[in-house]
Amino acid sequence: METDTITAISTPIGEGAIAIVRLSGPKAISITANVFKGKNLGDVASHTIHYGKIIDPETKEVAEEVMVSVMRAPKTFTREDVVEINCHGGMVAVNRVLEIILSQGARLAEPGEFTKRAFLHGRIDLSQAEAVMDLIRAKTDKAMSVALKQMDGRLSALIRRLRQDLLETVAHVEVNIDYPEYDDVEEMSHDMMRTKSKEVYKEVVELLQVAKQGKILREGLATAIIGRPNVGKSSLMNTLVQENKAIVTEVPGTTRDIIEEYVSVRGVPLRLVDTAGIRETEDIVEKIGVERSRQVLKESDLILFVLNYNDVLSEEDEKLFKAIEGLDYIVIINKTDLEQKLDLDRVYELAAEKPIVITSLVKEEGVNELEEAIAKTFFAGDIDTGDLTYVSNVRHIQLLKQAKQALEDAMEGLELGLPLDVVQIDVTRTWELLGEIIGDTASDSLIDQLFSQFCLGK
């Protein structure tokens, strides 16, 4: 059965200068040629662009004035024939072209289907495809550089090398199982398995060590600003936003509007989530109690707890300290331009080892110190996306954790002197888990699910 030719609008919905209808598949060129008035697209060289008009096959009228790019397999995004019709921006014109293309036998692409074809045809692996999505969603420079490196195949190359090592070990052991009469082979295999497992283990642990940072760079730290009424929470939010504004996204929620402000503090993306829920944290403890407040606040990666220098420590403040015990938080003592009423000794006692920053937001004092404290909470020193391979995707982190466990099992088995064919099960399992990251051992349903999260037209 011939592969379908798929099509979609690959530019964002709404008005723009130009909008692109993309086609991929064996009939991409002939379908377009059927409705294109201009050069015969069947004859043009690959990777060339042509001016012409799209003709409505029913009315024979000109539907759009366009530029058409023709790219022939296999050197294309999907490794199939690809055509891109550049239309005038505006939804009516592009939709009309899309409908005409659909009427000629192309089918509407599913979300992520172009990228999925690139994956199925081996141009990119699964982790690279996921990085394409990350790149689109990147909110800060650092997040983008992590995604670009993953797209480049850096993580893939590392994973492939580890899998190759494991495979060789397993192959070695297989030989041993086939020829059990040679004692020294048994011992050699044992040693090799131990050495290799340890080596791979070390690299998996290293990947996981920076993964927390990778995830932060990719998703941003969900940050809550809490404190009693009037302590300066909004002022703090405004200060951080004005100084570090990255991108504002308004996500119209179904029940209520959530406004997310992304700020980049020394390269650390903070997602300041300003929801009704979090704004209410001022009296959240009163309303729902310490334990439940804690459950709510646990959703945040970072809590900025603001206190008033000009007011005594209240029972409410003490309760808030209880609610955030053990979470990542920074205490901000604000309004230091006013008279001291706050019992600082008590604050230091309650905050224990957590960073405390003194600010006067009206005077713009202490903001630098606060930014430094934020950066230091998650990254020792400056963030360097240079040489490290950051795993940032939750799915990859999950798989690496499982691989780490399987390797621990293997190493324990070796210590206990279990037979090699038993230990080998754990090593093979590690090999499979790592393969899932790049898609070599991923199931069809997982692949479908991952690509369906992509945007339409990508």
Ligand SMILES: Nc1nc2c(c(=O)[nH]1)N(C=O)[C@@H](CNc1ccc(C(=O)N[C@@H](CCC(=O)O)C(=O)O)cc1)CN2
């Ligand atoms: N117009 C347009 N712009 C775009 C894209 C696109 O599909 N169309 N891209 C879509 O994301 C991105 C570019 N990514 C691409 C990645 C690979 C190939 C590609 O054809 N690769 C071939 C060979 C390339 C060559 O060496 O000539 C290959 O790897 O075999 C094309 C685009 C961003 N800009």
Ligand SMILES: Nc1nc2c(ncn2[C@@H]2O[C@H](COP(=O)(O)OP(=O)(O)OP(=O)(O)O)[C@@H](O)[C@H]2O)c(=O)[nH]1
């Ligand atoms: N003197 C002084 N006033 C400040 C400082 N920071 C904020 N304020 C003032 O304190 C008042 C309350 O500040 P907000 O930022 O609205 O405080 P909030 O915690 O968001 O208040 P609620 O929304 O009521 O919970 C405003 O009048 C601010 O101008 C400061 O460092 N010194």
